[in-house]
Amino acid sequence: MKQYDLIIIGGGSAGLAAAIEARKNGVESILLLERDAELGGILLQCIHNGFGLKVFKEELTGPEYAERFIEELRGMNIEYKLNSMVTTLKPDKTIQYANANEGFVIVKGKAVILTMGCYERSAGAINIPGNRPSGVLTAGTAQKYLNIDGYLVGKRVFILGSGDIGLIMARRMSLEGAKVLGVAEILPYSSGLQRNIVQCLDDYNIPLYLNHTVTEIIGESKLSKVVISKVDGFTKIKGTEKEFEVDTLLLSVGLIPENGLSESCGIELDPRTKGPIVDESYQTSVEGIFACGNVLHVHDLVDYVTSEAKKAGYKAAEYVRKKLVNGESFRTIAGEGISYVIPQMINKDNLVDNVELFMRVRKVYRDANIIIKGDNKVIKIIKKKHLAPAEMEIVKLKVDDFKNISKNLSIEVEV
Amino acid sequence: MKKELICIACPIGCHLEIYPDEDYRVEGNQCKRGLYYGKKELTNPTRIITSTVAIEGGIYRRIPVVTKGEVPKDLIFDAMKIINKVRVISPIKRGDVIVKNILDTGVDVVASRSM
Numbered sequence: 001m002k003q004y005d006l007i008i009i010g011g012g013s014a015g016l017a018a019a020i021e022a023r024k025n026g027v028e029s030i031l032l033l034e035r036d037a038e039l040g041g042i043l044l045q046c047i048h049n050g051f052g053l054k055v056f057k058e059e060l061t062g063p064e065y066a067e068r069f070i071e072e073l074r075g076m077n078i079e080y081k082l083n084s085m086v087t088t089l090k091p092d093k094t095i096q097y098a099n100a101n102e103g104f105v106i107v108k109g110k111a112v113i114l115t116m117g118c119y120e121r122s123a124g125a126i127n128i129p130g131n132r133p134s135g136v137l138t139a140g141t142a143q144k145y146l147n148i149d150g151y152l153v154g155k156r157v158f159i160l161g162s163g164d165i166g167l168i169m170a171r172r173m174s175l176e177g178a179k180v181l182g183v184a185e186i187l188p189y190s191s192g193l194q195r196n197i198v199q200c201l202d203d204y205n206i207p208l209y210l211n212h213t214v215t216e217i218i219g220e221s222k223l224s225k226v227v228i229s230k231v232d233g234f235t236k237i238k239g240t241e242k243e244f245e246v247d248t249l250l251l252s253v254g255l256i257p258e259n260g261l262s263e264s265c266g267i268e269l270d271p272r273t274k275g276p277i278v279d280e281s282y283q284t285s286v287e288g289i290f291a292c293g294n295v296l297h298v299h300d301l302v303d304y305v306t307s308e309a310k311k312a313g314y315k316a317a318e319y320v321r322k323k324l325v326n327g328e329s330f331r332t333i334a335g336e337g338i339s340y341v342i343p344q345m346i347n348k349d350n351l352v353d354n355v356e357l358f359m360r361v362r363k364v365y366r367d368a369n370i371i372i373k374g375d376n377k378v379i380k381i382i383k384k385k386h387l388a389p390a391e392m393e394i395v396k397l398k399v400d401d402f403k404n405i406s407k408n409l410s411i412e413v414e415v
Numbered sequence: 416m417k418k419e420l421i422c423i424a425c426p427i428g429c430h431l432e433i434y435p436d437e438d439y440r441v442e443g444n445q446c447k448r449g450l451y452y453g454k455k456e457l458t459n460p461t462r463i464i465t466s467t468v469a470i471e472g473g474i475y476r477r478i479p480v481v482t483k484g485e486v487p488k489d490l491i492f493d494a495m496k497i498i499n500k501v502r503v504i505s506p507i508k509r510g511d512v513i514v515k516n517i518l519d520t521g522v523d524v525v526a527s528r529s530m
Binding site for chain 2: 053176
């Protein structure tokens with residue numbers, strides 16, 4: 001059984017950055033496992049621009065962003081395997097993967113970083129009433145068909161959910177000659193970025209129906225119509241139905257971290273993020289197994305994935321060198337108005353530089369404060385003009401801020 | 416007279432207030448790009464175009480492309496007609512020019528990955 005210092009599962013934006021950073025910090029023996037035919041992950045099908053403003057201070061497309069990291073990784077001679085599916089992960093950090101050349105292989109790492117990304121919530125998960133014809137698919141699937149394989153999945157399209165992939169696909173399919181009739185969002189606000197509402201919907205005169213959802217799918221073998229209705233909360237309001245003749249319904253109704261492997265390994269998951277519970281070093285509940293990127297929590301910018309993955313890569317290198325301590329830790333608490341906080345645990349002994357807390361708010365706020373409390377005493381107040389669930393908030397704390405905390409760190413929104 | 420826009424220069428999405436009568440003075444921006452965007456969006460709106468072109472001999476049938484600069488918004492669909500007629504042959508390197516000076520805008524369409 002071949003042994004490595006570090007094994008990384010997933011060669012997308014998180015896996016690439018984590019591998020590079022671990023090597024920069026002295027880890028020589030690294031294996032990166034990727035199930036697809038290429039490194040780069042979902043960035044390869046995100047051909048639109050808007051990536052890299054924070055990391056590279058310039059605006060790149062997804063493939064450009066990915067290729068910069070792939071080139072850097074190759075330049076470092078980091079070992080990677082493509083078309084290689086990990087089938088088993090054990091708490092002792094043995095990993096079984098399979099590919100067509102080697103068959104089943106078992107390897108063992110001193111440390112493991114999980115960077116498997118996320119998957120799209122599908123039609124089966126949201127229970128839309130009506131028929132089950134063809135022509136209903138997730139926005140990301142349609143994106144792959146169009147941008148990688150070159151097939152336009154339909155000519156008359158309706159989109160359910162205002163997630164960013166759905167908005168990006170509204171523009172992309174319009175550019176390729178499809179008619180996008182509208183986007184329905186069940187919530188009173190968009191779950192995508194504001195800029196995407198402007199440049200993907202407004203630019204192409206595509207209406208956004210807030211407080212609306214698809215209430216019926218009509219079609220025999222192929223989709224022919226969708227019916228949308230206004231909602232009060234999550235209840236349909238009768239008499240508000242609108243019909244659209246379409247051949248395609250795209251779903252952009254959320255992303256879920258892909259944690260099958262983590263669960264089977266016994267790694268503790270956070271029910272709110274659906275990702276592993278991690279500490280300040282991105283270490284999961286199983287010692288020596290780290291997690292970062294969309295497998296940990298769904299990010300809205302790849303730039304944040306990169307910076308998180310760099311930290312995880314650095315901390316995994318520290319673990320390999322036995323410099324990481326598993327001492328006393330305390331919890332972070334998502335208080336009033338906050339849906340989750342990452343990391344969920346803080347181990348004071350490992351704090352050397354600033355700590356970045358990632359969080360999402362539960363609803364849209366104007367002129368609110370984010371209040372950070374240590375052991376129920378206020379340690380920091382951050383004024384915010386605008387807070388929205390679609391936009392991840394980052395709070396930076398200094399090591400000194402943790403000095404007098406022993407029980408918990410809580411974060412809440414105050415209007 | 417005041418115009419309100421959401422800045423699309425970056426994902427922050429600042430809410431801009433623009434005063435066309437005062438030489439397009441911009442308020443609400445958090446950075447310089449907002450000043451530029453606010454005026455430009457009301458005088459000469461432009462966009463980056465991203466799409467794909469057909470490729471032979473690559474690992475996939477399409478290779479992604481991007482305009483190496485912004486083109487006027489009202490030329491987007493004309494530009495797409497040109498982009499959709501292009502066929503290239505592998506190998507292509509990231510940054511290779513796929514369509515030079517599209518529609519005389521002075522902007523090239525380049526490959527956004529190697530294949």
